[in-house]
Amino acid sequence: MIKMDEPVNVLGDPLQPCSTDPLTGFFRDGHCNTCREDSGSHTVCAEMTAEFLAYSKYVGNDLSTPRPEFGFPGLKPGDQWCLCASRFLQAHEEGCAPRVHLAATHARALDIVPLDVLSQSAAAHD
Numbered sequence: 001m002i003k004m005d006e007p008v009n010v011l012g013d014p015l016q017p018c019s020t021d022p023l024t025g026f027f028r029d030g031h032c033n034t035c036r037e038d039s040g041s042h043t044v045c046a047e048m049t050a051e052f053l054a055y056s057k058y059v060g061n062d063l064s065t066p067r068p069e070f071g072f073p074g075l076k077p078g079d080q081w082c083l084c085a086s087r088f089l090q091a092h093e094e095g096c097a098p099r100v101h102l103a104a105t106h107a108r109a110l111d112i113v114p115l116d117v118l119s120q121s122a123a124a125h126d
Contacts, residue, residue, distance in 0.1 A: 005034050007031060010118060015103075019080035025042065025105050026082065032106045034108045040086075044084070046083045047123060048098055051096045062085065063081070084114055085113050088100070088121075094122065101122075
């Protein structure tokens, strides 16, 4: 049985929803919840940009092409999605990190990405 980690965000508050349209998260519950089995740490709630989607495709993770066989609609600029923390950090280091919603980013992201790095990409309403 998979045991979900406590739903706490990087600010120490209850984890807020990231997106239900498209439905995101390791558990596909709209939140960036995680657990030991989530080896990719899908914990960073990010708002997609054209630049980030092109970068992600370039490094081998095409998030923009629909994959109906997996129930994946494909992402477009403006969509929010629970990104792997390591992919976010990689994009940050390359200068194309998407905006982050801190209230919807799981505290486990801090195992990989420092809070000051996440804060540099924080969305205006966070």
